[in-house]
Amino acid sequence: MLIRNVTVATMGEGGTGYGLRPDCAVLIEGDRIAQVTPEAKLAPTTGTDGEINGEGRLLTPGLIDCHTHIVHGGNRAREFEMRLEGASYEEVARAGGGIVSTVTATRDTPETTLLAQALTRADALIAEGATTIEVKSGYGLDIDTELKMLRVARAIGQERPVRVLTSFLGAHAVPKGVEADAYIDDVCIPALKAAHAEGLVDAVDGFCEGIAFTPAQIGRVFEAAQALGLPVKLHSDQLSNLGGTPLAAQYGALSVDHVEYSSEGDARAMAQAGSVAVLLPGAFYTLHETQKPPVAAFRQHGVPMAVATDWNPGSSPMGSILLAMNMACTFFGLTPAEALAGTTCHAARALGLQDTGVIAPGMRADLALWDVEAPAELSYRIGVNPLHTRIFGGQPCQ
Structure with a gap:
């Protein structure tokens, strides 16, 4: 599966920041993240079983x-x-x-x-x-x-x-x-x-x-x-x-x-x-x-x-x-x-988990795609659920 045209909050900076990567794509193989790459560097011949166009949305770990x-x-x-x-x-x-x-x-x-x-x-x-x-x-x-x-x-x-x-x-x-x-x-x-x-x-x-x-x-x-x-x-x-x-x-x-x-x-x-x-x-x-x-x-x-x-x-x-x-x-x-x-x-x-919570190659593809422009909106709004798509083990599901 390929998730493209997203801003990725990798959360891979030890909790000090979002680790934002705009205009990115995430390639998933099985239940694991295989690649996080700028959209411009995405190989056009990449074969996938499915594709999600994020249309600029925010992608975070689940x-x-x-x-x-x-x-x-x-x-x-x-x-x-x-x-x-x-x-x-x-x-x-x-x-x-x-x-x-x-x-x-x-x-x-x-x-x-x-x-x-x-x-x-x-x-x-x-x-x-x-x-x-x-x-x-x-x-x-x-x-x-x-x-x-x-x-x-x-x-x-x-x-x-x-x-x-x-x-x-x-x-x-x-x-x-x-x-x-x-x-x-x-x-x-x-x-x-x-x-x-x-x-x-x-x-x-x-x-x-x-x-x-x-x-x-x-x-x-x-x-x-x-x-x-x-x-x-x-x-x-x-x-x-x-x-x-x-x-x-x-x-x-x-x-x-x-x-x-x-x-x-x-x-x-x-x-x-x-x-x-x-x-x-x-x-x-x-x-x-x-x-x-x-x-x-x-x-x-x-x-x-x-x-x-x-x-x-x-x-x-x-x-x-x-x-x-x-x-x-x-x-x-x-x-x-x-x-x-x-x-x-x-x-x-x-929880003692080492394979989730961060978007990086090798991690589980447990992800959330949000209808927000900036990650601060997830904490800012009250009583609003901006979830667009939840991805569990590489598969979109709600």
């Missing part, structure tokens, strides 16, 4: 949503009302709402229904140019339901033209009436081992927070992950700073997510470990937070910043990766170039 919880049962609209009436996120959680309420709904929802609902959510992301989606478990908190969630996540990638990576998030919340240490040892770690045995896990995540788990408890989960040869990542510093980020860095975490309360020392630790900071402005917005991630420190220490939806039924019921980009700019002060890097090359790094 977008990557590197942090979602799109497999879940039920919704938490009532909790939305409660927060508007003055209850805090922690108060809602301690009253039996929050993550635990979604656990009940997810346990009670049949696997086929969970998949149908998750596909609807995946379709919304795909419609905005997403070609890779990360999906977490964590609403089961028992072995059977955690496995059920991960099977559904795997099935999304079989039912739709999208790449799905799974994260085991058994250490998401403490079930009601259970002691946290006992849960980690008797449920979470055995569930992880069972999921790994079935080939359902790409990475291991945890929630290090006062309403969830301590660094010592997360450390036991990470030890189990390390023994299985699985990479780790961590929800950390969302509502407070308990020391989760240095722990994540100690285990070479792919990413540390939320990071609103991270310090400059945390940023240094992430830089030394090569971890990506995943910014989740949807949760910041929904929870009416005021503490912003230390973006200046991340820049100073060279910590890559990814941007994701955190799509979940409670703290971030947001199904738009484009809106997440806008919010990252508006709330956190990212530049549009940083926001696009955050949903392409840096999001790929947050």
